[in-house]
Amino acid sequence: MVSLRTKGSFLKLYGWLPILILYISVLNEFDLNYLNLEYFSFNFPFILIFFFTLKDFKHFDYILVFIAGLFNDTVVGLPLGISSLSYTLICISTAYLRNITIRPNPMKDWFYFLLIISLINSLNYSILTLFFSLDLILMNYLVNTFFTFSFYIVFTSLFKYYLRGLND
């Protein structure tokens, strides 16, 4: 009985793991920047949100994603609401992709992801430079987009293992 209860709470925690990782990543800025590799950076929350909203994961509540965006803005020092808008736009794009897709294809998802993050980063850059007069390096955004796109395939394979574990 006890073991069943323990197993139940473990499963519950396991189910909430992606949203937990999302919050840890926005609070911690998990990006390996201390390696001091010039220009190297990637946006882990983009990968996580894109994958789990695309898979229509039941614990991935949009409002929690929205709040994670606010946290990210606070930690990074961006104007409040910018990351929330970006995350919500990813959710919209995945909802659209889900609606138009009959047979999912990982490669198509991957390139669709590149299109979406490019659009969102462009939008971010435009808002920050035009409306908030911040000086930003465009190259940083391009490199960030490239590495986020590259790491997508690595992380999605890990996430698939996670989903398989959850279904089992």
Added chain:
Amino acid sequence: MASSRDDFIIAIRSAFLKKSTQQKFSLLTLVFFSLFIVVLSSLDFKVIRYSKAVINELVYRSSFIVSVPENLIKDTFIQVKDYTTFFNKYKKNVDELESLKSSYVSNEITEYENRELKELINDYVSSSNKILAKIIVDHDSPFLKSIIINKGSKDNIKIGTNIYDQSYLVGRVIEVNYKTSRVLLLSDLNSNVPVTIAPQNIQAIVTGSGLDNGQIKYIKSGFLDQLVDDSIVYTSGTGAIFKSGVPIGKLQSFGESSVNEYQVEFYSDFSQLKYVFAEIITETEIPQNVTDADNNIEENNPLDAKLKILEDELSIIEESNKKFQKENENLKSEINNLNYKVLNLNNEISSQKRTISQFNLDTEELKFLKLNLEYGHKCRKSLFNNKGFTVGSVGYKNCVLSKGKIDG
């Protein structure tokens, strides 16, 4: 064609408006909500400011706790890196320490003189107090270079407060919460610092490059040729945003082109910061004795204040002069008295001398008379003594004094 367009519209509508079983809000609502927050956050209302401060406090603390494991890994990584270069660094530090020790004394003197001069010019004493602050969030974002420290408005931190690593400038505060603040690092693209480049004494602006160094901007093209490697860059204090004379870094040339290009290598390594100093500046007016209202108005002008100081000095000098004159007169009269006393004493001495000489004469006469009674007959000239002398002559006296012996 029409059906595919319909499909697209249906898919879009569904994506924006349809709520899944678990979702409480439609995505369109959230988009509007985010835009609303973006607009609100750009406005500077009191309510928004306080709400932002509360959110910041909560998120910064949470971020600090969540970052503990990553910071542990990061620290280990840095420690391992440090150990590999430990000995070389030690040797370099010893040399540097020796040269610093020698220049420390002269620096202290200069600092003291500088402070005195500033007090004279500014009419107020500016005292600064550096408080130690811990960096609680240091996520080296590729877009914005900033850190969060654990000191806020509670500790008198204000927007613009200068932040130091030892005595090197690190940045300034751009956002203040109750117990935390955000510091914009010098390496950020949005950071602009008015500087002086020594020894050429060239004024310029250093902006962050977005990486780990700074760029020299707004410098006249003619001056660019005068720049050399290892020139010291320090704050000029222009614009009163940063305190003057704070070291930032040194110039380093880069690139292999014929045209000299320089970047600023910061003295402080921003990626290694754990603790920083926040400088709290308090300004206290120099107290002045005001006699009437007119003086008060005049003192608002720094030139008048200087004149007032000079007038005060003059009156002090006059007063002391009067004192000296009075003292002088007293001394003169005292000297006169003493001279009079000396004269009296001299007179007394001369009279005493006279008495003594008289006494000596009397003593000699008495001796002669005594000897005359005894030996006078031997020296007196008579029938039986034709070798003798006439009484009263010098020979007679000498003969008596030599007890009747007649020379010859």
